Amino acid sequence: MSPTDPGAKGEDPGGPREREATPPAPRQIDSLVGQLLAGRYQLESLLGAGILGQVYRARRLDDGVTVAVKVLDERHRADPNVVRRFLREAESARQLDHPCIARVFEAASDDRGRPFLSMELLDGDAVTSVVRAGAPTLRRMIEPICETLSALAEAHRQGVLHRCLKPSNVLVREDDEHHFVTKICDFGMGRLLKAVPGTATTKYGVACAAPEYMAPEQADSVEIDGRSDVYAVGVIFYELLTGQVPFSGGSPQSILDSHKHEPVVPPNKLRLDRHIPSDVEQVCMRALEKDPNLRFHSPREMRTALREALELLGARADLPIEAAPDGTATHGASRERLTMPGEQLRSGQKVGVGAGLLLLVAGVLLLSAPEDAAVPASVIPSGSASSAGASAMDSADALVKGQRLLENDDVADALVVLTRVHAALGETPEVCRWLGEALIRSGERARGRQLLERYQQLEPSTDRRRVEALLDEANR
DSSP, X not given: OOOOOOOOOEEOTTOSSEEOOOOOOOOOOOOOTTOEETTTEEEEEEEXXXXXXXXXXXXXXXXXXXXXXXXXXXXXXXXXXXXXXXXXXXXXXXXXXXXXXXXXXXXXXXXXXXXXXXXXXXXXXXXXXXXXXXXXXXXXXXXXXXXXXXXXXXXXXXXXXXXXXXXXGEEEEEOTTSOEEEEEOOTTHHHHGGGOOSOOOOTTOOSOOOGGGOOGGGGGTOXXXXXXXXHXXXXXXXXXXXXXXXXXXXXXXXXXXXXXXXXXXXXHXXXXXXXXXHHHHHHHHXXXXXXXXXXXXXXXHHHHHHHHHHHHHGGGGGSBSBOOTTSOOSSSSOGGGOSOTTOOOOXXXXXXXXXXXXXXXXXXXXXXXXXXXXXOGGGSOTTXXXXXXXXXXXXXXXXXHHHHHHHTTOHHHHHHHHHHHHHHHOSOHHHHHHXXXXXXXXXXXXXXXXXXXXXXXXXXXXXXXXXXXXXXXXXX
């Protein structure tokens, strides 16, 4: 079971504006366990209950298949609008055919007028719980998000919006080979719940509309489109990257107001103990743009951006993004550099002007020396980031470190580290790629252009846009 979500906001069925609703007092659930529903579903156990209804584990008598059956709560059966919406949204979801969407088999009412739907029995838990159960790697965080976006893309293609995405209805199971199997459920139920006050949640996402995951435009009761689902995915992705949602605490209305007006703190500024590559962070922040026109226009577009970022990361996507318990870095960047570009280092970690000048001198000496010449240890300042990159790690680790320094705008340090890697490994594709960029950004445009052109020869189909932008810069 997923934990209970925070409160949500209700809407007067006949009123144009929304108002906060007080969650109803807990009540005794009228359990149907042991009963036969619609003459063909033997209800065996209660899986969960919420404001919308109850979900039961059931056996389908005609073929013996075990399914989940959601029965609309008796409080809502007297409202024909709610019943009609429930069956309509369930029927829309039944048309969706995608491996990452929970299958809906039937939507109907039994002979006693109880609306229900039967669906795939899901084996999994909330995406946030499953991802946190393993090492904090970018691959673990990105892959289930990509599967979620793939499911949404298919739903949107068929004109179905989710409207109430949150971790408890993005269910994930990790198989024995550490591959994720993602299932999205409760498509369209957010529309139904607009008139239902209070919230509760279960493993099956029985209730929705958690304000922590709602797009700013959803607070205004305006007509929404697929970009609201993109925003919700952005919130879930932000939670995976940082361990918390962008806005929480206070009343549902105050949370919605924060979504509308308060800036989102970038993940790298919120979690100084983690290093999140800028490409990945930018994807998350674009999904969380308050203006829908500035977000990704579709789930497919966001998924493409994440896939490109994952491809560029390569094997580094499987490295932890935070410091180990002993304080050493585990993702190729030293702990003291885990800050936003241009941000001052914390007290006790500042690099003196003299050390910085020595690093620049070391870079010039290394660049002017023959490629196969040995570099005197005395050239590199003792205890510097470049010394750690060259002597405390092997060449592969040093390459990752050089890239991280470059991403954090530490061009001088990156140049020293990457030059040493070049001397050790030669012109491999990744060495040409990152040393070429470091050279261009340091002003050595001719040599940098030469390495990037070599990179394009070695890897003609990878990272074309960024490399071509760098080459344009070198030619100016």
